[in-house]
Amino acid sequence: MSTVAPAEPAPARETGPLLSVDKLVVDYPGKGRGRPPVRVLKGVSVDVHPGETLGLVGESGSGKTTLGRAILGLAPVTGGTIGFGGRDISALGRKERRALSDDIQVVFQDPYTSLNPALTVGDILTEPLLVTGASDADAGRRVRELLDQVRLPADAGERLPREFSGGQRQRIAIARALTRAPKIIVCDEPVSALDLSTQARILDLFIEIQERTGVAYLFITHDLSVVRHISHRVAVLYRGEIVETGEASAVTTAPEHPYTRRLLLAAPVPDPARQAERRAARLEFAARQQAGAPTDGLSGTPAADEPTS
């Protein structure tokens, strides 16, 4: 795809990138014997700097979750490199990978299956400490600190996840990610299963934690408004390729790539008059795309008419 190159806005930074994904390729084995593997990421390059939020936007099937999982060491890397703090972590052994857990953590989308229902919140929060061999007293103190950081009551530690609502569970998941003070947290759609008002509060919690601790986020989402709220920079992923990168304000308000523009125009505005304008703009844009030369591979079949694999 010969589109917009992932242009780094290149402000003068003192340090190099914390995380540097370069031409990453991920194949999943084909379903059934003899089927060719499915290429999910086709040479993706992104950087995340210390203390920064990089928003990664894409729709289902774009490969955004796979990128997060590859960084976490949960998806197989076929080609390219994932650099962290200057060394390639794309093909580490199990033991070396485990050593990285100090620095790289995760918050998943689904707050219902990301917490073991049989463990207490305290046990869940101290799980990352099992590896470091912290004493019980230290662990207990850390649990209280963490619960306080994510605004959960101090007695939450003795309770089970099922006693908490979706938003509260996501707070628990965030606290678990913070347990060992990581340098970067991969956030895979952490607010998309939540109610609107809860969503806003959890996003603000993410921002507050970042401002206090200087942790970086790779924030994966399908929602442009979420990404605008939390990201410093945004990368747009479409069918396994980055089609646009840039400052959040630029990408989410005046996107350059046709796909990003389509994404923006498709997001409904909570205001009937402005939504009517946006709808008109979207239909006009679609018509132009249909009529114009299909240079970007977008104007052909809309994503809606692709069969799911």
Next chain:
Amino acid sequence: MTLPMPDPAAATAGQPVAIAVPRRDRTLRRLLKDPTAVVCLSVLTLIALASAAAPLLTSYDPSASDLADALASPGGSHPLGADGVGRDVLSRLLYGGRTSLLGTALATAIAIAIGVPAGLVAGYLRGWFDGLADWVSNLVMSIPAIILLLVVLATVGQSTYLAMAVFGVLMSPGVFRLVRGSVNAVREELYVDAARVSGLSDTRIVRRHVLPVVQAPVIIQAAQLFGIGILIQAGLEFLGLGSTAEASWGSMLNDAFGNIYTKPLLLLWPGVAIAVTVAAAGLLANALTDVLVGGRAAKPRRHRKAATAAVAGATGTGTPADGTTETAEAADITEAAEAADTAGAALRTGEPVGDELLVVRDLRIAYGGSAVVDGVSLAVRRGEVLGLVGESGSGKSQTAFAVLGLLPPEAHATVGALSFGGTELSASGAEAAGDGMLGRRIAYVPQEPMSNLDPSFRIGTQLSEPMRRHLGLSRAEARKKVLALLDRVGIADPARVYAAYPHQVSGGMAQRVLIAAAVSCDPDLLIADEPTTALDVTVQAEVLDLMRSLQKERDMGMILVTHDFGVVADICDRVAVMQTGRIVESAPAAELFADPRHPYTRMLLASTLEDSEPRRPLTATAASEGVDA
């Protein structure tokens, strides 16, 4: 001949997935509350103790025969009589219990000792070991067990324990498969991924997250295997394949069978011993299933993406009630809202007058005493789109289901008045009205398109069936109409989709198909429950375009249940905002967005991120302060 294997699926009530053993003391306490379990445990303990204490309970040697006493009747020096060669029956029964229980325990222990580790490794690490273990287990399962036992005993010599050890090996594939299945399910859980990211070693992850889940089904299966083992062992010994030196229940049966005409009573004692032990083991397995699996059934699932069937369950009651952050703030707003209600500020004259298609007055729905919908009144005119907006647990879906008449049986619904197109309906909604009311005059578009199409029928069949039923069309007419409809809902190749199975189309296409199905009988009212929530935003826009144009074209009334104010702004004429089972504000859409009066509505609108500045973290908080003020 194959062995009666316990069905692994039945062992866990068809749900080997998400069961984890809660704290052990709690499990034991619950087990001891179950009278069946207590009786079974007592019986088994008693039998085990009696066997262990055999030398104290009888002075007879179980193999010492005294031909003078042959076939002696119960009483006198032999409390239960003597067998065909004059051995004391009570003594043989007690000592025989040792052989039977130990032999069966050996078999069960071997089955578990092989099956559990193999299942854990194969399920967790997969790879070549999984393939090999699976192949071996298939091989073992395909061997006729009794024949193999006969061969082993014939070559190695007759030994009860050897036979039971071989039997244990033969039963291990059942355990292996059960464990592997449970591990496979749990290793996909996100909390296992989270543990890996936390740097836990595989051994630790297995011990902490996987083993507890495997524990329950294995305990249950062990109890079942034990019962089966007793029977198999008795069978082998009855056939004379056990060791002749030791007394056992099976060999007692063998002896009794030889004297069945002269002393039928001899069959009774070993028979009772076997029957009681097997029954106790089986019933204990049932009781364990109830305690270990049944107690976990109430696992709450995420609401929004749950299948509609689950939504039709008790989502409304699913919100845990504890007074921390989210709920506390919601409570503030509720209080403010009640104050506003009494001041009469929030309710305005949004209700349509005349020409109402659907009128609902004072709808109440409760689950086991807790109300999820608490006095909802609404009306929809022909050609009007009503948005029913709220957060999870607000009762919006329950309201829609009540109108459709699709509430689950445990819901208790009452309604002041419910009329549709001038016809009065009962509190059980459109479904109960019969006569094609539901499907023909009121249609429904669900949230999860995929789970609402039957995977085993072609899409065309599923679409034409209701048309043939409601409109009395012939097969060919229905097909023609379905193809036209599929074309109308924007499907590029109607003939292909007509012949396709649901898994062959995308989510967006499936939703178009369901919309086609909904409008196929020209309904007057369309009820759509979060119809675009599961779709990508670009697909959502197209589906909303489609719904809008169909609604205009057919002048349908529509109720759109959603949590998304963007969707409301896109398509709705009027909006009703729901909070904890009540409509707190209802107004024409333009008015509501321009001038939201109720604090809850204002809070929700302020929570939308559409207009938030990039990285100005205080906007949302400032908004909720505005609510409190």
